[in-house]
Amino acid sequence: MSERKIRAIVAKPGLDGHDRGAKVVARALRDAGMEVIYTGLRQTPEMIAEAALQEDADVVGLSVLSGAHMALVPRVLELLKANGQEHVKVFVGGIIPDEDAPQLKKMGVAGIYGPGTLTDEIVRDIRAAVLGA
């Protein structure tokens, strides 16, 4: 039996239309052997939680550059929990001010990544969070 496949949703909640970063991450996770479900732009938290449910995701990666992360991210966490998927690890990337990071982590976000992050670091963190390595 080969190593368990990690299934990751990569989504862009909210209204900003810049998906370059999300695509770079999606590609990096693919190259790390994960199965990445790319859901595209302008997703509502409801759509993201629904995708995580139908795809039995291990990980949800959210890319937010609009500044609306303090509204969008908690809503996604809440919906995942309501669906019985509190085990899903949520990672956030984009423009997240340092002062918001502790609060997001307290809500249950597993990792936060800003511009300049090495994709290797994201891959390593996801593997550790999901496989407990």
Added chain:
Amino acid sequence: MIDINTILSGNRLALSRLLTQIENDTPEGRAALNDLFPHTGNAHLIGVTGAPGTGKSSLVNRLAYFYRHSLQGQEAKRVAVVAVDPSSPFTGGAVLGDRVRMKDLAGDAGVFIRSMASRGSLGGLATATAGMVQAFDAAGFEIILIETVGAGQAEVDIARLAHTTLVVEAPGLGDDIQAIKAGILEIADILVINKADRPGVENTERALKGMLNLAHPVQRVFQHHGQFMDVEPAVLTESAPMWLPPIQKTVATEGSGITELGSEIERHRLHLQSSGDWERRERARLETELHQLLQSTLVSRWQAGVSENQYQQVFKQLADRQISPRQAVKELLNGGFPK
């Protein structure tokens, strides 16, 4: 153990987890499929295949929406979508992007979309696709749309799985020589020319029509992985004439041609049922599945009986060209197969 009552009663999280078990071919997944099997056989399986970029996902989106909202005088049907995209042959990873085109279906509890990676399978589907489809069937989804990986010419596994196969073409992709080649066009029950608002659509239509007019009316006997599948020929009668694949033009992004496509699919279903082809296809599908399972089970049973050392010894002889591949097989079967 998976409690199959959770699946039969429509628990979405339980279904989703079961699909993962099936995909990973775990003992739990296999046991659940055994228990669910008597509950299958009710869904209409519709395959959607065609070259990359012809608009398969957009078409699936529209078709699913059609079955949810536009069935006149009928109750909306529950729709499952299984969308397969390719795995990387190098890393085993995949980017599954079919959901991007299926946003219109979000928030509808009567729809369930599952993306799958092909995981090394070459026929346009993944090994576990058939099992996933069975799970959806048992869970009460009446329409199951199966989208293959972007297919070239020879990825024809979908015709073995689906009752109705749509082959999606788009203008500008090939000339009339492409249209007479063997392979994917032959498996179409319905030919769809998507992006029909693009220039060149009349050429595509002419080439496909020409191909259909040349066709000699033979009953389909599928060739599968080098084996011809025996399907007894249908008796053609007045009431059940030969099915001639219609050509339907659509513009999936705008939704035009979808209602007409929906009625062609329904016409095909009625044809299958009145001609007895529905039954024949079911039997042929189950027989293929039996063959494949027998093969993989025999291989793993043999592997359990042969030691790594034995295998390496024989392989070394082969690598040194002392024995041929066939002789190596004979050697390994003699040694390894428990009588």
